[in-house]
Each structure stands twice: as C-alpha cells, then as structure tokens.
Amino acid sequence: MVRLALNLVRILFLVAVLLLTATYGMASVQKQGDLWLDPVVTKGEFESTTWIKTNTQSTDHFQADIFGGELIMGMTTRIPIVGGDWANAPDPIANMRDSQQIYQTSSAEEAHALSKQYNLSYVFVPLSRQVFCGFGWVPIDATKFDNNDYFKLQYSNEDVQIYKVA
Amino acid sequence: MRMYKSIRWLSKARIRDRLNSLDAATALRYGVIVALFILFVSYRLNVLQGYVIPTYGNTLYHVGIERLTLDSGHYPTQELSYNGGFPNFYVPAYRLLVASQSLFSGIDPMVISGLLTITLSIATFGVIYALTKQLAHASAAVCALFFLTLSPELTIFTIRALPELLGLFMLPLTLFFVLANRTSAPFKLNGYVVLSVIAAAVTALTHQMTLLTLALVLAAYALTQIKNKNEFLKAFIPLVTVMVVYALWQVYTLHTVSILGLSQVKYHEGTPVDFLASEVRVGFFERAGLLLLPFAAIGLAWLERNRTNKRFLLYSWIVASLLLTKNDLLGIGIFMDRFLTFFVESLIVAGGIGAYAVLQFLNTRVAGAIERTKDT
Numbered sequence: 001m002v003r004l005a006l007n008l009v010r011i012l013f014l015v016a017v018l019l020l021t022a023t024y025g026m027a028s029v030q031k032q033g034d035l036w037l038d039p040v041v042t043k044g045e046f047e048s049t050t051w052i053k054t055n056t057q058s059t060d061h062f063q064a065d066i067f068g069g070e071l072i073m074g075m076t077t078r079i080p081i082v083g084g085d086w087a088n089a090p091d092p093i094a095n096m097r098d099s100q101q102i103y104q105t106s107s108a109e110e111a112h113a114l115s116k117q118y119n120l121s122y123v124f125v126p127l128s129r130q131v132f133c134g135f136g137w138v139p140i141d142a143t144k145f146d147n148n149d150y151f152k153l154q155y156s157n158e159d160v161q162i163y164k165v166a
Numbered sequence: 167m168r169m170y171k172s173i174r175w176l177s178k179a180r181i182r183d184r185l186n187s188l189d190a191a192t193a194l195r196y197g198v199i200v201a202l203f204i205l206f207v208s209y210r211l212n213v214l215q216g217y218v219i220p221t222y223g224n225t226l227y228h229v230g231i232e233r234l235t236l237d238s239g240h241y242p243t244q245e246l247s248y249n250g251g252f253p254n255f256y257v258p259a260y261r262l263l264v265a266s267q268s269l270f271s272g273i274d275p276m277v278i279s280g281l282l283t284i285t286l287s288i289a290t291f292g293v294i295y296a297l298t299k300q301l302a303h304a305s306a307a308v309c310a311l312f313f314l315t316l317s318p319e320l321t322i323f324t325i326r327a328l329p330e331l332l333g334l335f336m337l338p339l340t341l342f343f344v345l346a347n348r349t350s351a352p353f354k355l356n357g358y359v360v361l362s363v364i365a366a367a368v369t370a371l372t373h374q375m376t377l378l379t380l381a382l383v384l385a386a387y388a389l390t391q392i393k394n395k396n397e398f399l400k401a402f403i404p405l406v407t408v409m410v411v412y413a414l415w416q417v418y419t420l421h422t423v424s425i426l427g428l429s430q431v432k433y434h435e436g437t438p439v440d441f442l443a444s445e446v447r448v449g450f451f452e453r454a455g456l457l458l459l460p461f462a463a464i465g466l467a468w469l470e471r472n473r474t475n476k477r478f479l480l481y482s483w484i485v486a487s488l489l490l491t492k493n494d495l496l497g498i499g500i501f502m503d504r505f506l507t508f509f510v511e512s513l514i515v516a517g518g519i520g521a522y523a524v525l526q527f528l529n530t531r532v533a534g535a536i537e538r539t540k541d542t
Contacts, residue, residue, distance in 0.1 A: 025316030032318035033325055037212050037220045046218050067221055073246045074226030077234045084227040084247025086429040088255040092248050118249055
C-alpha cells in the first residue's frame with residue numbers, strides 16, 4: 001500500500017513538473033514560432049495569381065519584391081526580378097537594388113527604363129503592405145504607375161495592382 | 167535478420183503480448199509520448215491555416231520549381247529566381263518528393279508542401295525518439311521528445327515547407343542506420359550499410375547545409391574509430407557517398423565542384439550566433455531554450471560514465487555542428503544561424519539523455535532514501 005502511494009506521488013510529481021514546463025515551454029515556442037508563420041503576402045495578392053496564370057505568357061518576367069516574386073513563382077511559374085535562390089544568379093545585388101528603385105522612384109520614366117533593362121513585362125504593385133527587395137522594408141511610390149505612357153493597368157483588387165510595361 | 171527482428175513487434179500477437187505485460191513505467195512513457203505528440207502536431211497544423219503557406223524561407227520559390235516540374239514533366243535545369251536564365255543549382259530531393267506526391271494525389275503542390283511539412287515533422291519526432299533510444303534508453307528518448315516539442319529553434323524549422331525540414335529528418339536517420347548496425351568485426355555489407363548509404367545519398371540531394379553537417383559528423387566519427395576498421399567503415403562508406411553524390415550533382419548543374427562563386431559564400435549570407443540575441447546576432451538561449459544546455463551537459467556526463475562506443479557518434483554530431491555554427495570564428499562567416507538548428511537538434515538528443523539521468527538519480531537516490539527512512 002505504501003509502495004503504491006509512493007509510486008502515485010512519484011507519477012503526480014512527474015506529471016506536475018511536465019505540465020508546468022510544457023506550459024512555459026509552449027509559450028516560448030509560440031512566441032518564436034508565430035513570427036515565422038506570417039504569410040506576408042495578402043489575400044488579394046494571392047487571388048491575383050489566378051489572373052496572372054490565365055492572362056500572361058509563361059515566359060513573362062515580373063517586377064515584384066522578394067515575397068511577391070516568390071508568390072508569383074510559386075503559383076504561376078512566371079519569373080520575377082528578385083526572389084528565390086540567389087546562389088548562382090549573375091548579379092543578384094543589382095536586381096535587388098533596381099527592383100527597389102522601380103518601386104521607390106517618383107519618376108515613371110526611370111521605372112520604365114529599369115523595367116525595360118530587365119525585360120520585365122509586368123509590374124506587381126502591393127497596395128496593403130511595404131515591399132522587401134533585399135535591403136529592408138520600404139514604402140512604394142505607386143502614383144508613377146498611373147502614367148499611361150509607360151504603364152497600363154491590367155488587373156486590380158483591394159490589395160494589388162498589376163501593370164503592363166508599355 | 168536483425169532488421170526483421172526489429173520490426174517483428176508489428177505483429178498482432180506481439181502487440182497483444184506487449185499490452186498485456188505493460189508495467190506502470192511503460193504506460194506512463196506511452197502516455198507522455200501521446201501527450202507530446204498531440205502538442206507537437208497541433209502547433210504544426212498552423213502551416214495549413216491560411217490562404218497561403220507561411221512564406222518566410224523561400225517556401226513558395228520551392229513550390230514554383232515543383233509546379234514547373236509538374237507542368238514540364240522534368241526537373242528544370244534553368245532558374246526562375248532573380249530574372250531567370252541561369253542554371254538551377256538547388257538539390258532536387260525535397261522538391262521531387264513534393265512534386266511526386268502532388269502528381270500521385272492530384273493535389274496542388276502548395277497544399278502538398280503544407281501536408282508534407284506536418285508529415286516530415288512527425289517523421290523527425292519519430293527519428294529523434296529512435297536515435298535517442300538507440301543511444302541510451304526508451305525513457306531518455308521520451309525526454310528527448312519533450313525537449314524537441316518545446317524547442318523554439320526546431321519549431322521554427324519544422325513549421326514551414328522547407329528542404330531543411332527533410333534534412334532535419336535525414337541527418338538523424340542516417341546516423342541511426344550507422345548506430346543500429348551492431349555487427350562486430352569483420353565489416354559486412356549488410357542491410358544497415360545499404361540503408362545508411364541510401365540515406366546519405368538522399369541527404370546529399372536534400373539540402374546543402376544538412377549534407378555539410380552530415381559529412382562533418384561522419385568524418386569526425388570515422389576519426390574517433392580509426393583503430394576499429396569495422397566501425398570506421400560504417401561511417402566512412404556513407405561519408406564517401408554523401409560527398410560523391412553531391413559532387414556529381416554540382417558538376418552536373420554548375421560544371422564545377424567549387425562553391426566559391428556562390429552568392430551565399432561571396433556575400434557571407436547568415437547571422438552570427440551568440441549566447442544572447444542582439445540586433446545583429448541570433449541568441450542561443452532564445453532559440454534553444456534555457457533548460458537544454460544544462461541537461462545536455464548532464465547527458466554527456468552520463469554517456470561518458472557509461473562508456474559505450476556509440477557515444478562518439480553523438481559527440482561527433484555536437485562538435486561538428488557547433489564548429490559549423492561558430493564558423494565565423496574561423497573566418498568563414500556563412501549560415502551560422504542555420505547550422506545552429508543542427509547543433510540544437512544534437513543537444514536535444516543529449517538533453518533527453520540528461521533528463522533521463524536526472525530521473526534515474528531521483529528514482530534511485532531520493533525515492534530509495536524515502537523508502538529506507540520508512541523502513542527504519
């Protein structure tokens with residue numbers, strides 16, 4: 001009887017220690033893990049990939065940031081200016097710099113010239129978040145894309161606009 | 167024959183016998199495993215909760231290559247990344263696994279990536295149990311699962327659709343096949359050698375950092391067994407496999423075995439690891455948890471006290487992955503934070519053994535002392 005009680009105490013002690021540690025541990029796990037579960041791209045951006053798949057050529061290249069570019073790659077296999085594996089890319093730093101410049105410049109002419117330099121057919125413009133081209137999160141100057149001499153709006157929803165490079 | 171024996175417990179009669187002969191400790195062990203499994207899997211279900219899988223870590227880039235493989239019917243030789251038009255360097259095993267599952271099931275590769283994340287994380291849960299049990303005891307293996315479930319670092323890399331996740335499974339699996347091969351000298355080419363070679367080859371084609379860790383672990387272990395030809399060959403053969411398979415792949419894709427031209431090497435991609443996190447450093451204790459290191463130290467002391475030959479494989483894993491994690495001190499400075507995952511994984515095994523040693527101590531000394539006090 002004493003042995004049974006002793007075993008029960010041992011088990012209860014072990015279970016209590018496990019529960020306490022697990023509760024504390026899972027809080028720490030969630031705190032760290034939740035940061036990596038963020039989809040970053042918005043629902044509208046995700047939905048726009050159906051339009052991209054249907055209305056663009058498989059050889060078309062896209063101006064996008066790293067997250068938008070990988071979304072486009074993942075859902076449509078179209079080719080973005082940045083995103084993916086940079087291991088063997090000829091000059092990935094130049095791609096990052098110029099992609100960011102296309103988003104940030106206020107000059108439609110400069111954005112257009114850079115797009116042409118990289119043979120980009122479309123510009124993917126997220127409206128509900130900043131962009132990350134490799135050098136930190138930056139805002140977009142989107143008004144220049146409304147210049148019809150250089151860019152033509154092809155698709156739009158609450159989260160994203162897609163322009164064809166003229 | 168030994169492999170047959172190890173899976174014989176799957177027969178119904180054996181399961182019935184085992185259930186009938188369950189003692190309290192075994193029942194408690196199974197209970198804890200089930201509880202930890204539920205806790206472990208429930209958090210990993212998050213990978214499928216949104217409209218898209220978590221995107222950190224180039225997850226959708228891999229989906230793109232998988233989709234292109236499905237669309238074209240072959241693994242692409244050219245990249246989609248960074249405006250495309252250059253050779254695809256990334257090893258194909260994980261992507262082909264996703265693409266093949268998508269092909270067979272008809273489910274979109276992005277969804278399959280999420281489902282495989284859950285499957286592979288469960289497989290990692292299983293292999294950590296098997297390896298720790300092989301090294302010490304079933305109770306030590308349960309303790310290792312406890313550390314695995316509560317590890318922030320291993321969680322970060324088992325909740326996303328990444329090739330590294332397959333690597334986190336393949337590395338301990340290869341080591342398990344080396345450990346489980348207990349045939350004494352002379353060296354024989356048995357089933358475990360074949361399995362270790364296959365596992366090493368798959369690892370080489372899964373994830374470059376995993377293959378580097380595995381190669382260094384096997385090399386370190388082979389060195390510790392240099393006077394024992396049988397044990398030496400058990401590590402050396404998969405080591406040669408991993409190197410040759412990867413070299414062949416890189417020559418096929420890049421036409422060179424040199425990695426000096428890769429952007430990761432040129433631009434020193436990666437973040438240094440220190441004990442505590444800062445703006446420019448990843449914190450070991452934030453990622454590994456506060457309890458892991460002391461328990462791992464106890465586990466290593468316990469292994470050293472018991473002096474089994476197997477302990478050298480765990481020592482090799484710890485030393486090799488620590489060396490890679492701190493490669494910035496050697497002037498290399500590449501992917502330190504990524505190698506940390508393999509270091510933490512090795513500590514989880516050691517920590518499980520340490521926790522088992524503590525429980526054993528409490529059981530024999532403390533509970534024994536209480537019983538002796540009652541007797542007097």
